[in-house]
Amino acid sequence: MTETKLKVTVEPISGAFTVLGAEVGDREWIRTPGTKGSRERNVSPPVLARVGGTGVTGATYKVTMEYVGTRTKFETTRSLENGRDSIQVDCLPSEFKAREETQ
Amino acid sequence: MKSAFSSLALVVGLTASSAQAEDFGLKVSQLETKFSPKDGKVEATVAYDTDGDTYTGYRLGLKATIPTRDVDGSPQSSLGEFPNSWALGPSLVKEYSFGPFDDGLIGWLELAPQWSAKSFTYQPIGDTERKTIRHSIIGYLRTVNFWNKKALAFPMGVDVTARYAQEWSDSPKVGLVTPAQGTQPGLVEKEQVLASPTTIPALTLRLHGFAQLGHGSSIALGPTVTYMLSGKKTSDTCGVGCNFALQTEIVRTELWFYYLAPDVKPANLRLGLTPFVDFYLKGESPDKRATDVGLMLQVKASAPMFGY
Numbered sequence: 110m111t112e113t114k115l116k117v118t119v120e121p122i123s124g125a126f127t128v129l130g131a132e133v134g135d136r137e138w139i140r141t142p143g144t145k146g147s148r149e150r151n152v153s154p155p156v157l158a159r160v161g162g163t164g165v166t167g168a169t170y171k172v173t174m175e176y177v178g179t180r181t182k183f184e185t186t187r188s189l190e191n192g193r194d195s196i197q198v199d200c201l202p203s204e205f206k207a208r209e210e211t212q
Numbered sequence: 213m214k215s216a217f218s219s220l221a222l223v224v225g226l227t228a229s230s231a232q233a234e235d236f237g238l239k240v241s242q243l244e245t246k247f248s249p250k251d252g253k254v255e256a257t258v259a260y261d262t263d264g265d266t267y268t269g270y271r272l273g274l275k276a277t278i279p280t281r282d283v284d285g286s287p288q289s290s291l292g293e294f295p296n297s298w299a300l301g302p303s304l305v306k307e308y309s310f311g312p313f314d315d316g317l318i319g320w321l322e323l324a325p326q327w328s329a330k331s332f333t334y335q336p337i338g339d340t341e342r343k344t345i346r347h348s349i350i351g352y353l354r355t356v357n358f359w360n361k362k363a364l365a366f367p368m369g370v371d372v373t374a375r376y377a378q379e380w381s382d383s384p385k386v387g388l389v390t391p392a393q394g395t396q397p398g399l400v401e402k403e404q405v406l407a408s409p410t411t412i413p414a415l416t417l418r419l420h421g422f423a424q425l426g427h428g429s430s431i432a433l434g435p436t437v438t439y440m441l442s443g444k445k446t447s448d449t450c451g452v453g454c455n456f457a458l459q460t461e462i463v464r465t466e467l468w469f470y471y472l473a474p475d476v477k478p479a480n481l482r483l484g485l486t487p488f489v490d491f492y493l494k495g496e497s498p499d500k501r502a503t504d505v506g507l508m509l510q511v512k513a514s515a516p517m518f519g520y
Contacts, residue, residue, distance in 0.1 A: 121479035130313025142516030166428035192428025
């Protein structure tokens with residue numbers, strides 16, 4: 110298994126948040142009180158990431174994932190429904206594939 | 213006719229960070245200003261986060277507080293929140309979290325001792341002007357916790373703050389009166405500080421709740437109770453707490469109404485409004501009343517929704 114450096118960023122765009130966070134594999138990477146959070150670590154793809162947040166309905170946030178030093182990137186803008194939202198992303202060796210899931 | 217609300221205060225908060233500083237783990241974690249009709253302060257904290265953004269590590273920082281005007285040190289109007297002079301000190305924060313990020317708890321415990329020095333001038337009658345420097349100490353212990361569990365009908369938080377301040381301030385000015393001449397009464401010629409500085413030790417305990425009215429609601433409530441004791445030392449020759457005499461004892465109640473703007477950029481704009489009532493259990497308000505009422509407005513931008 111080849112290790113690759115994965116960078117995940119969660120950033121509020123509009124609205125009010127209580128928490129923004131990201132979990133990769135079994136590990137928690139990011140948990141912020143609604144402010145921007147970013148972290149990079151070595152992983153061995155494939156791994157599953159879950160990114161999301163809670164706050165006020167309609168608040169929007171941006172999720173960015175990338176293998177550092179490569180062109181493999183993923184970016185999406187999400188909004189909270191009923192005060193919460195999360196997205197699962199399969200981090201495969203050469204691509205990111207979102208599993209649509211709204212809570 | 214005197215207004216029903218004798219006090220009106222505006223609280224403005226802003227959290228800022230720079231991308232470049234973040235690369236080194238440094239954050240301007242809080243830049244906050246507070247104003248009331250009599251007092252005001254700007255408070256900034258720069259911190260290094262030992263564990264990125266996971267809320268499991270420590271934040272080691274420097275906190276600076278600057279008053280926005282020269283205050284007289286009276287604690288009555290501000291419940292001890294506003295310093296007499298600039299203050300500087302370390303900020304030590306332990307972060308903690310439990311459960312998944314969207315179904316758990318996030319919180320932190322902060323210890324922030326501060327020190328300040330201020331020069332005072334006074335002139336006893338018949339003597340030359342004297343200058344002296346006094347050193348003040350202030351200490352905060354604060355814990356903030358927020359639960360956003362799905363099972364809770366109301367996402368809620370609570371923060372508890374204890375603040376002790378041993379600050380020096382000018383002694384009261386005294387009117388110097390010219391002697392009466394014939395039928396002319398004596399007149400106040402000027403006001404002058406005659407005595408050396410005094411210290412007003414103050415202890416403030418604040419319990420602040422935060423409850424969002426349902427998941428996703430843009431309305432939240434923040435019931436708050438603050439208890440403050442302030443006093444005076446009856447002697448300058450002994451240390452902290454020595455010959456302490458209770459001067460003021462106040463209980464303040466607040467009920468904050470928060471509006472969490474749902475689609476405003478930049479994110480995390482919070483507007484707050486609360487009436488407050490001060491009950492003077494000992495001492496009295498500057499208006500010589502046993503109870504005092506007022507309003508506080510709060511504008512917080514780019515700050516944690518539930519942050520103190």
